[in-house]
Amino acid sequence: MATCTSAISACWTGASRPSTRWNLDEALATIDTGYDLAFLLMDLDHRVGRPAANRVLNRYVARSGDAGLVAALPLWLSLRAMIRAHALAKAKGVAQGLPYLGLAEAMLAPPPPRLVAVGGLQGTGKSRLARALAPSLGAAPGALVLRSDEIRKRLAGLAPEERLPSAAYAREASAAVFAELAALAAEALRGGHAVIADAAFLRPEERAAIEAARGNAPFQGFWLEAPIAVLRARVEARRGDASDADAAVLAAAAARDPGPVGWQRLDAAADPIPAARRALGLNPDDP
Known part of the structure; x- marks a missing residue:
């Protein structure tokens, strides 16, 4: 590295001991990878805010499918905060490191997990609601949002914004997507991490499967509804989204009977976020 002193450079290359061979384990x-990611998540959580850290976590899992990394996040986030606290204390004084020290301690006491499912027709704003709720739920940096559209693209080897052919939405392919989601x-x-499942859940068996995935965790289901004209306008206005649904897909879905829905119904023509936050015991006025 250009900034290294000659002594450091010699030590690193072994030049000061010509007979030494460096054997790296x-x-x-x-x-x-989650431990590396935790440094970014911890810094975003502290410096920018939990929504930013939550968005990065969910984008990473959407592309990788590595949902299991969340089990170690409390430890990894705490370690990364401790490293930052130590570095700041050494460089700028103990007082500068104290906020990160408090953060490190808080990361080791996460709240218990819970499962939230958001269903409804295309265009009802399921993903918007899921992303709005996620930063406020569960352990840092907020709930893991598992979106069926993103899972479908990952299983096909595509980025979320790439389009799939209609064959990728056949009954068998959709069953595989919902099995992976659950x-x-x-x-x-x-x-130990909170989850928000974001999918249409138009079939009773899909709703039953996600409810069964809860284990011992509390469950809350939301069913979003709005007039078909509102939904059609939203679907037609989409750009650069993981969903491939168009007006024809919406019409076909709307004609299907979803069976009895026991989840809490929310008016998606208005803003469903305050009502959903109240149902979850969150402050409805928080952003």
């Missing part, structure tokens, strides 16, 4: 040099939700909940 590959196992010791390899760490879980499996990832159960894995994250077992790891």
